[in-house]
Amino acid sequence: MPRSLNIIYFSWVRERLGMDQEQVTLGEDIETIEDVLTMLSNRGAQYAELFSDIGKLRFALDQDYGIATASIGSARELAIFPPVTGG
Template identity: 50%
Template sequence: MTAIMSHQLKIVYFAWVRERLGRDQDNIDCPENVETVGQLLEFIRSEDVAYEDVFADIEKLRFALDQDFVGLDAAIDTAKELAIFPPVTGG
């Protein structure tokens, strides 16, 4: 039987995402079968009810893997950090 491997991923939250979760980051074991940012969000939503409200409309959020902006279909691969934040507005 083959064991499912995982790797550590730091998730950093900004602005109202951080405020609603009540923390600025999490460290998770990202399962091998979770390959994209979108799959990761579904995985953590299923692990903790606190994420349900915050990630209810993930289309309103922005993401960066190891400080590079990415979409929901971006491969996590061996990334060390995922940043999650709302769109920045200027004025």
């Protein structure tokens, strides 16, 4: 049974993609955040460039911070954003 995931983009990630969120259908082979990023990167150059250095990004699954190798599990939401800095 296909799973869906709502992806929310923040800051310059949102600006570069020109959208703040999208709903995607995950194939059975998508198990980690990294797998989602690979799937998105295969959509075209804009995604591929954005996700080429995932060290510049942070992630949250259902509002809990996660690393790129974290399992998607039954998560319904993935947030992608740059590291937060204060001043």
